[in-house]
Amino acid sequence: MPSDAEPAPVSAKTPVTLREVAAAAGVSVATASKALNGQGRMTAETRERIRETARQLGFRPNHLAQSLLRKRSFTVGLLTNDTYGRFSLPLMAGVSDALVDNGVSVFLCNVEDDPRLGQMHVEAMLDKRVDGIIATGKRIDRHLPVDLSNLRVPVVYAFTQPDPGAVGLVSDDAGGARLAVEHFLRLGRRRIAHVSGPASFAVVHTRAQAYRDVLEEHSLPVSEPLLGQWSEGWGRDAVAKLFSNGRGREGWPDAVFCGNDQIARGVIDALRERGIGVPEDVGVIGFDNWEIVAEATRPPLTSVDMNLAALGREAGLALLSLVGGQPAAPGIRKLPCRLVVRQSCGRPPGG
Amino acid sequence: MPSDAEPAPVSAKTPVTLREVAAAAGVSVATASKALNGQGRMTAETRERIRETARQLGFRPNHLAQSLLRKRSFTVGLLTNDTYGRFSLPLMAGVSDALVDNGVSVFLCNVEDDPRLGQMHVEAMLDKRVDGIIATGKRIDRHLPVDLSNLRVPVVYAFTQPDPGAVGLVSDDAGGARLAVEHFLRLGRRRIAHVSGPASFAVVHTRAQAYRDVLEEHSLPVSEPLLGQWSEGWGRDAVAKLFSNGRGREGWPDAVFCGNDQIARGVIDALRERGIGVPEDVGVIGFDNWEIVAEATRPPLTSVDMNLAALGREAGLALLSLVGGQPAAPGIRKLPCRLVVRQSCGRPPGG
DNA sequence: CTGAAAGCGCTTACAG
DNA sequence: CTGAAAGCGCTTACAG
Numbered sequence: 001m002p003s004d005a006e007p008a009p010v011s012a013k014t015p016v017t018l019r020e021v022a023a024a025a026g027v028s029v030a031t032a033s034k035a036l037n038g039q040g041r042m043t044a045e046t047r048e049r050i051r052e053t054a055r056q057l058g059f060r061p062n063h064l065a066q067s068l069l070r071k072r073s074f075t076v077g078l079l080t081n082d083t084y085g086r087f088s089l090p091l092m093a094g095v096s097d098a099l100v101d102n103g104v105s106v107f108l109c110n111v112e113d114d115p116r117l118g119q120m121h122v123e124a125m126l127d128k129r130v131d132g133i134i135a136t137g138k139r140i141d142r143h144l145p146v147d148l149s150n151l152r153v154p155v156v157y158a159f160t161q162p163d164p165g166a167v168g169l170v171s172d173d174a175g176g177a178r179l180a181v182e183h184f185l186r187l188g189r190r191r192i193a194h195v196s197g198p199a200s201f202a203v204v205h206t207r208a209q210a211y212r213d214v215l216e217e218h219s220l221p222v223s224e225p226l227l228g229q230w231s232e233g234w235g236r237d238a239v240a241k242l243f244s245n246g247r248g249r250e251g252w253p254d255a256v257f258c259g260n261d262q263i264a265r266g267v268i269d270a271l272r273e274r275g276i277g278v279p280e281d282v283g284v285i286g287f288d289n290w291e292i293v294a295e296a297t298r299p300p301l302t303s304v305d306m307n308l309a310a311l312g313r314e315a316g317l318a319l320l321s322l323v324g325g326q327p328a329a330p331g332i333r334k335l336p337c338r339l340v341v342r343q344s345c346g347r348p349p350g351g
Numbered sequence: 352m353p354s355d356a357e358p359a360p361v362s363a364k365t366p367v368t369l370r371e372v373a374a375a376a377g378v379s380v381a382t383a384s385k386a387l388n389g390q391g392r393m394t395a396e397t398r399e400r401i402r403e404t405a406r407q408l409g410f411r412p413n414h415l416a417q418s419l420l421r422k423r424s425f426t427v428g429l430l431t432n433d434t435y436g437r438f439s440l441p442l443m444a445g446v447s448d449a450l451v452d453n454g455v456s457v458f459l460c461n462v463e464d465d466p467r468l469g470q471m472h473v474e475a476m477l478d479k480r481v482d483g484i485i486a487t488g489k490r491i492d493r494h495l496p497v498d499l500s501n502l503r504v505p506v507v508y509a510f511t512q513p514d515p516g517a518v519g520l521v522s523d524d525a526g527g528a529r530l531a532v533e534h535f536l537r538l539g540r541r542r543i544a545h546v547s548g549p550a551s552f553a554v555v556h557t558r559a560q561a562y563r564d565v566l567e568e569h570s571l572p573v574s575e576p577l578l579g580q581w582s583e584g585w586g587r588d589a590v591a592k593l594f595s596n597g598r599g600r601e602g603w604p605d606a607v608f609c610g611n612d613q614i615a616r617g618v619i620d621a622l623r624e625r626g627i628g629v630p631e632d633v634g635v636i637g638f639d640n641w642e643i644v645a646e647a648t649r650p651p652l653t654s655v656d657m658n659l660a661a662l663g664r665e666a667g668l669a670l671l672s673l674v675g676g677q678p679a680a681p682g683i684r685k686l687p688c689r690l691v692v693r694q695s696c697g698r699p700p701g702g
Numbered sequence: 703c704t705g706a707a708a709g710c711g712c713t714t715a716c717a718g
Numbered sequence: 719c720t721g722a723a724a725g726c727g728c729t730t731a732c733a734g
Contacts, residue, residue: 379704380705381707382705391703391704397703416710418710419710419712420710422710
């Protein structure tokens, strides 16, 4: 076989099979298979000749056939009900990132909030013999509209309520809130308010509790968190309450920790409109680190980042090890958040 | 077989095979297969008995095996370089929506802008014998970092530069721009400005040209479009230029058509800060209809929606028909936009 | 009307 | 060192 022969174009309309490679190399299919997989015993020369033939023919093994034999499809399903959301996206990127390196592809399924659609997708994935499933959502305190509790493949939950006995990954919201409040303290702020979303969200309470804890640990006054919507409008309304003249200027906060970035943006806009300076008079911190919002506020917003991509990676790796037969401790694992400092809090007093 | 027997739980750890169904029903695998697929001739009674057995055993055919035979995997690949982006998301939802109804699952692959990663993903998909590939991006004038021009499966391009001879779907940006400008005209606005993104984007010119065309058709003055960034900051800067005192109040626009929603938000904020009323004094229209932005502006923003989900659906259906062997006219197909009216333009003069 | 056989593309004991 | 055989789970001509 001349060594300057060109490799066949991948574009061949019908894929070349092992049988053809074997024929071209003058060996049996079994030998060809072994040569390419590094299995069996044979002369280095034979092995290399077969490999070279395969290369020239542009041979690529049919994974469907391999999967059938191996009982492993190198495929996983990713279930979400947050297609449009900003949460599942970075998460998915992380999942896919972790899995691609291991040669596994991911089926993306959006199940909306439709149990019938969810059921359909899960069955389709099972029929296609996925090795496992990752379920992601937009809230840790809500289930996807599907029962994944008794499947014959492992399931990992990320950012959504896990079934009992299953493994779930979430961000450490309490830790994230601590990061924010402690940052304020470090900057010398002492009258710290908290404006957050609806009481119906578990994270609202988790974050509020951490806020209280930190202040109490420092023997500072805790003002009751203001709960409302996850919106800019509510952020503006909250400013009207917090900075009312009735309260007296000295009663005004010098820092506001917000439950998400949209609230924070509303807060910053309303403060500016009242002539209150950010960060000179008041520091503001958001949650989510949604760049498109955080970078557009004036000044740019310091915000807690939940490290969703990392969370996705962990979820992917956890699933992989379950698929590989490694037992995993069931229960919820919390991953740390990080604070992304921009310009809405100012510099430390002596800084 | 007692009719009140419970169907086996789907959770059986090892899936039941056709062979087991056949054995339980006392027929051959061939007959069982035909019974379940509605093929072959047999008594209705036999067929029903086999079906009932399959149901009771919780039989689900192994798609890997079926695919191997049928040479069709009912699987497609979706390639994107816009994981975090708001464009590919609705688009993906549409694609997936169109395909799920046909029993096809989609592999999602984010190739970033990395040719090596792109190559890897394409090969993985091909190895898994996808029936076809949909390539989506964030710009019609940019290629994905992969060569998809000579694959052995059909490819459809959505919202990204198609290869010559391939089929591509994009939004009709000129039409969308017309929608916006004509809406202003209908409301009696006559001094319409256009603020858009960088000149390096093809859509910037397409939309600007349509803006000019409409005004010329109505013999109205065309002011040169202001090009800058796709950002709120640029929207604010543009207002400073458009509404400078030097120009004289009577030279101020009474409408601003913006190249995207972020620019529009900057424009609205800046106008409010200058005490210019929206929509009383100036109407504003954005592009993209990115709800999170459009609904948060004060007042809420009227915006051109590119119907990306519909575009995704069309892409999915186009691919399906190509996979089915139907020839498709190559070239770019443009899908209409629609105007989503909120409150940033006011009501018609006599309205 | 039903079943035995061949085969999709590959891998893996098992012989020689 | 290499090959023939059996088999993954299914489908589809082809006999009977």
